[in-house]
Amino acid sequence: MLFVDEIHRFNRAQQDSFLPYVEDGTVVLVGATTENPSFELNGALLSRSQVLVLKRLDDAALSTLITRAEALLGRPLPLTDEARQALIAMADGDGRYLLNMIEQVQALAAPVGPAVLAAAVQKRAPLYDKSQEGHYNPISALHKSMRGSDPDAALYWLARMLDGGEDPLFIARRITRFATEDIGMADPNAVQQALAAWDVYERLGSPEGELAIAQAVVYLATAPKSIGVYRGFNKARAAAKRTGSLMPPANILNAPTRLMKDLGYGDGYQYDPDTDTETGFSGANYFPDGMPRETFYEPTTGGYERAITARLRHWAQLRNGDSATPPPNPTHTDPSPNGPLT
Missing domain, CATH: 1.10.8 (Helicase, Ruva Protein; domain 3)
Known part of the structure; x- marks a missing residue:
């Protein structure tokens, strides 16, 4: 039996040297590591091993x-x-x-x-590794706590990370990403709150600036959630890869030269804010010629997206030539995270 402590410290080539002896049964290899074997061990060695996870003692x-x-x-x-x-x-x-x-x-x-x-006695330092799995597990827990609308758990994981020595700017960057990915248009102010916390921390530093990050974490955890923009953007990117050679319709192209005007650039373009309709909507096609209209962004019925859903439905009716009652016109300035902005 060969016992190797901290086996993750062996590089890939050194780990490969164990393989022939493990395969022919010359040695029974027992390795110990404080890291995640999925990241630190060769796939060939890992596939020939049984992983036993030693959990913290209760x-x-x-x-x-x-x-x-x-x-x-x-x-x-x-x-x-x-x-x-x-x-x-x-x-x-x-x-x-x-x-x-x-x-x-x-x-x-x-x-x-x-x-x-x-x-x-000295109190044990928090278990936290800023470069390995101990770094990514708490940020994942913070992210999922906010996504699950649990401000108490979110504050707990934030405190764990800060006490462990995590860079507050790393947390600020991650919660800003969260605001755009998991909240999006359900509360357009969410990303402003995250950016404001980032700015406050850069101005004040620790520990005073950490409170701004905590405030942003609570705001994001209690805000309505939507991945409508995230999904829509991914669908649009997939469509763009399929149809990347199609030209925009000529009527929405600028025509700064006489030749371009002669080619029909900008011909028949309707300036929507100056249309006669009450909503400033012409219903023109902005997709490439030869590409059927697709729906990428599908808002939810929560938060500000409730009003967006009504507005998009109204425009769809106008585009199809149906009569429609104009929807309410909420603003983007209401900071309330718990309902539509009105």
Whole structure:
């Protein structure tokens, strides 16, 4: 049996050197790593391995470790019941760190409470790695908490990241992306809130500027959600790849020269804001000639998109020659995240 600790530190070529000996049974390879094997091990080696995930210890397991340590010491630890629970909490699921703390507290003279215990040992640093999986898991949890409209969980993961030493500007960038991807036109002010938090942090720095990021996180978590723009943009890009050689219709092309005018550029163009219709809508075609009209953006019925849905339906009726009652005309300035902007 060959045990390799921190096997992720071996480069790809070094990992490949294990393969022939693993395949012919010369060695039974046991590797330990604190990283995600999917990212750090060769696919060939990983496919020949069984992955066992060691999870953090729960309170019952940590309590068992304390009992075993006391048995080895031949006496109970000099801790009150409250201090004993505090010791388990300070270990934060790490058995090795718990045993290190036990070595420190076992020499105390008399049973002590949580306050004396905290002064006698150092609190375990939060588990956070800014370059590996420990970096991406919390930001994923923050993202999904906001997407799930849970401001409390979102604030928790934000605090975890900041306490772990994450760059607040990284968080600001991610929540700005969230505002455009997961909220979009359901609340057009969401991206402004994210950008404002980013700007405030750059002006104030830590810790004062972190509150602006927290405010933006709460705003985004409580805003109505929509991926209508995200889906629509992806559909439009796919259509653009299929029809990338088609020219725009001649009537919407600029004609800065006489030759272009003679070729029909701009001929018959209708300037929509100056049309006679009440809504300033001509119903002209803006897709390339030879390309049928497609619907890419499909708004939801939540938030500001409720009004957009009514407006698009009204324009579709006008485009088809049907009579229609003009929809309400809400503005984009209402900051309310919980309903249509009116």
